[in-house]
Amino acid sequence: MATRGGPQRKGGRPGLGKASAKTSAKPKSRAKAVPEPATVAALPAGPFRLGAVPGATPGKWIDTWKTRMPRTPLELVPLIVAEQRGAFERGDVDAAIVRLPIDRDGLHVIPLYEETTVVVCAADSHLTAADELTVEDLAGEVRIVPRDDVLGVELPGTEAPRFAAPATTGEAIETVAAGVGMVVVPMSLARLHHRKDVTFRPLAGAPASAVALAWPADGTTELVDAFVGIVRGRTANSSR
Template sequence: MTGSEVPLASPTFRLAYVPGVIPGKWVRIWNERLPDVPLTLTTIAAADAADALRAGEADAGFVRLPVDRTDLSAIPLYTETTVVLVPKDHLVAAADEVSVADLADDIVLHPLDDTLDWDGPLPGLPAKQRPATTGDAVELVAAGVGLLVVPQSLARLHHRKDLTYRPVSDAPESRVALSWPEERTTDLVEEFIGIVRGRTVNSSRGRRAAPAQEQPGSSKAKPKPKAKRSDTAGARRKPAAGKSTGRNPRSGGSGGGTGGTGGTKSGRRGRPGRRS
């Protein structure tokens, strides 16, 4: 290498994800298939995810829908159950499931980073002030100030021993999607899309797909050709070693000549001659 040559930087893949999403299984598959391409993870607030992708802060990201698809592509992955987070001694904790109407008499906190797309009035009684974040709202629930309706993954993320949660049957659900800038659909983005969609390493759309046919010079043994019919089913049986039939194998007589017709072929194959 001369002094004027500058080595090219190794490619990397930058993946963003919003709180509640656990990308571990996809990252593990990536590391197995592309060990030479490092994957870096970045946590980003749900409200800022789309702008971060547009600004090039990540190559792709797990976001919560809806997103503006004017310049972003998105593949919906799954829908989460919506739950209400309550103190363990609250009446709601005694139920298996509740409805929005069941929360009408309780203060329900709606943080500024709320990820649910409410259509119409917000459930419950309003708090005097909206918490800044979901984490702040969880602290207020633990203090007995109010309740919090969130996707189940966020309730698990902010788990506390003094709190529990129950499904809300008629609340809006949160959908998680893989998103990326449409104009920057690179080979690495396509590779990650394939991993998320469950394509195998030999998929024809994979960047590193295995060849469909054997390459010249391959050390693999070629399959043995099938035996011809004349070598198997059509072949005549040979007599056992040391034995002689003494007759034409198509004649009707036995090996010793008793009751036979001599060298003359029988009218029907295998039919014994008449006794004299």
């Protein structure tokens, strides 16, 4: 019988010292859990039809739409203010940038911003002497009101022209450029029809013109909801 610490018997398993046991033991590797990708429901193929009245500037929202949803086309549908309500009734648009007031019956409406009212006059007009005009400054001036006027503002003391009202704001401003009269419009329309021979000045005390996003109350589709989210500043990862 072998003494303690003596040679092992033939065929016996060699013992492991403490040092050997430590070096031979290897920690078990643990596989890192990989999170499953979030499932995003595909939006309808589109197109999404967005109406816009003259002077509206939805460009930044359209750019965001194209970045987030490059496979869903957005069609911009020009509208005139007099027919903006009819565009919903005819189904011409899914949503629209409209000018207030508008009949809100059956519509969701989100006010977006207000525009300063300005006086458009010839570049060499005496009205340009002031940085800002008042209603009193316009007394005796010929005011041209186009048939597509969007303000409906009364200006006591101004005079009506002796010719028929132009059909559009653009035509009215062309007349002003010839040195005849002045036109009162929201600032965006003054910029839209800008020319070198006309300029504009803010009209103090005049009511502002409000712009809003509207869509049918029974037509809140996934595409409409996506665009509303963009307008409201929701990020691509925000929950609706």
